[in-house]
Amino acid sequence: MRLTIPSILATSLLLSACGGGDSAIDGAKDIPNRFGNTQNALDDFSSGSTGDSSNARGLKPNQVRVTMELPVNLAPEGEQTRRNLRIVIPDQVRVYRTNTRAQTFDDVRYSTEKGTDGHFILTFDNGVPIGPDVIIEARYGSATMTALAADADRDVKVNPFSHYLVTEVLWRRYSTNDFQTVLACVDNASCLNKYVWGTLADQVHDFEIEIPENANVTQATSTLANRADFASYVADMADYALLGQASSDRISASAADYNSVFLGLELGQTFRESNVAGAGQWGVRMAQVERLTEDNRAFLYPALTLTSFDAFNLNITSLATDIPYDRQTQIHGFFERNNSGIPEQLFFERGTETWERNSHSSAPGAATLTTETPARLLAGRALYQTITKRNSSLINGWTRNPYYLDAFTSEPVNDQSGPDRVLTNYFTGGKAIALEDDNGKLKRRNILENHYLSVFELHLQRAEEFKVSDMAGQAYNVTYLATRFTDGAPATFETGHGRWAFGSANDQTLNGTANVDQFTLARDASGGVATPDTSNDTWNLINRRSRLSSGDIYMGRLGLFRNEIDERTNFNDPNFGIPDIGLGAATPNQDLMAFNLNDGTLGSGLLVAGKTLTNGALTEGAYRLQGAIVGVTQEENRLYHVNNARLTLANSSASFEGVTMMVNHLIEDNEVEAPEELPMQFNGSFTTTSEGGISITGAGEYEMHGFYTGAGNQIFLVISDSTGPEMKTGLLLATLIEESPEP
Secondary structure, three states: OOOOHHHHHHHHHOOOOOEOOOOHHHHOOOOOOOOOOOOOHHHOOOOOOOOOEOOOOOOOOOEEEEEEEEEHHHOOOOEEOOOOEEEEOOOEEEEEEEOOOOOEEOOOOEEEEEOOOOOEEEEEOOOOOOOOOEEEEEEEOOEEEEEEOOOOOOEEEEOHHHHHHHHHHHHHHOOHHHHHHHHHHHOOOOOHHHHHHHHHHHHHHHOOOOOOOOOOHHHHHHHHHOOHHHHHHHHHHHHHHHHOOOOOOOOOOOEEEEEEEEEEEEEEEEOOOHHHOOEEEEEEEEEOOEEOOOOOOOEEOOEEEEEEEEEOOEEEEEEEEEEEEEEEEEEEEEEEOOOOOOEEEEEEEEOOOOOOOEEEEEEEEEEEEOOOOOOEEEEEEOEOOEEEOOOOOOEEEEEEOOEEEEEEEOOOOOOOOOOOEEEEEEEEEEEEEEEEEEOOEEEEEEEEEEEEEEEEEEEEEOOOOOOHHHHOOOEEEEEEEEEEEOOOOOEEEEEEEEEEEEEEEEOOEEEEEEEEEEEEEEEEOOEEEEEEEEEEEEOEEEEEEEEEOOEEEEEEEEEEEOOOOOOOOOOOOOOOOOOOOEEEEEOOOOOEEEEEEEOOOOOEEEEEEEEOOOOOOOOOEEEEEEEEEEEEOOOEEEEEEEEEEEEEEEOOEEEEEEEEEEEEEEOOOOEEEEEEEEEEEEEEEEEEOOOOEEEEEEEOOEEEEEEEOOOOOEEEEEEEEOOOOOEEEEEEEEEEOOOOOOO
């Protein structure tokens, strides 16, 4: 697929993913300036956009608009906007070039004017800067803050988020050599990572983090530094920009389409029910098929699309995801029951019937496919806002924070195909916000929920004429993580690992038997109880047709069932055949499968299966470790996200070093603490089997079991800790890191 340079810039390079904003290409049109008709994100909530509003309409291609936002304490009379900030017109705006020593150089050629609403408009003689060396500084009273001029949507917000980016990355994190590396990329016409800066400068404003009302500038940026997810995202993107020209031509096909399996494991805080306002809340989100028409003529399948663009000898990789999901939650608080005067722990289940089907979708944008073998897919990703219960008395607006994508991709089988899998896990936060309809315009009101998620995305390439009969007689290694929420036995988190063997095929179904070792962590008012067990169960497969514009086909989508097959392949059933265990997919060569568990036999969660090997060998070396761990004590619930840690496997020794982002629910305080970064380290030993099994033991309180794939460079592990007082269990993804030379 070939696009012109303007199209590439509009759709990929600039990642113009700002709420309601125009791309730089749209801004190039001869539209009269309309600066008085500006948007405030507080009064501008819309689906299909990200959390930040944009006021770039009417700007010329070489112009930016400057909006200053301050904590309440510094601008009590300013216009209210989101995140406890106030919009003001700065007393002074200046532009300068800088370096890592925070020196200023007045060699930027620009002019200043004011729009009809009094806001500053900057016109750059040589075009809007795209690198990190040009700074916009705004002063209001005694407060001075900075921002990069290279903001992708050209509506430059000068606020604590932009100021953190300048002070923490350019003036503290980067060395002189780092700075020279990124400027060399800016000056290189073929180095596409120069556009990371526009993305980063734009996406920091999509984070939903409240700034304390009484904060000064230093305290406001300290608030952001203490948010592990925000600080990690900025640091990862800053490192990403150092890669230079690291994109490759590995995806030679115009597009590669993937079936997506998705799990979001969440811990947050709910304020939507007055009798338990402030309670903690576990949640799980699972990918689903969305029926688009009443007559079953169109369906939306969870999917990723990777596309390569080739123009003027530049190769760009673009990606977009669209994942409908269902949600289940478990409220856990400390309140009085029936005005008894005695507070106690209370649990309330909210099943899928409570939540309208939602969507976890990322804005299309550019990414880097690295030159290592196998390659990693890197990008800063912005997630779209969504709206549910649009016609009810309580409209829900869901807004989500950006995240840094570091995904494993397999080596393509040939030059005409993309990788057959894209595997990742990442952390993202967000809010549910009550919306008020004001003459068709949705305004933000009170916060309904804060939520923090560890997200698994396993994208498996679609296959043509997929046949389950080819899997007859085969065996697979399996791992899974499942949740079960009920009022009677409030919260259960279960992991399992073992073997799944198939017998004969019958038309489009395949009989199978699973033998798994399970670790069950049950939470009630007294804390957590961990129980190991072994289970033999019937897990059968069904090949599921998909309805596309080209017709009804088998493309690698599968159903997992025990008794209720729900085949219904005539597409006339509104549920379109939901089996009793889950829905999933397989790679074209059938060596990896993944399933969203759907509240049936095992619960709600994620199951991954890899074909057993005949004489397999694990590749020793350094692995990037990602994943989610649940922790339970009597007083607290915890969600740990393993944030791109390092697992080294060599000579039967296993060492782990990295950090986790911990979300902590203090039960009796009815408080959920925002993610905090904690170190995690252990040393142990590992053993493998030629069939693909792997175990890591002797790692302190942790035990890990799972499997590695036929390529020997992907590992799926379940982790458990039954030593107490904190019981833990979770699911981990480890993918080999090909060491590359320093940039």
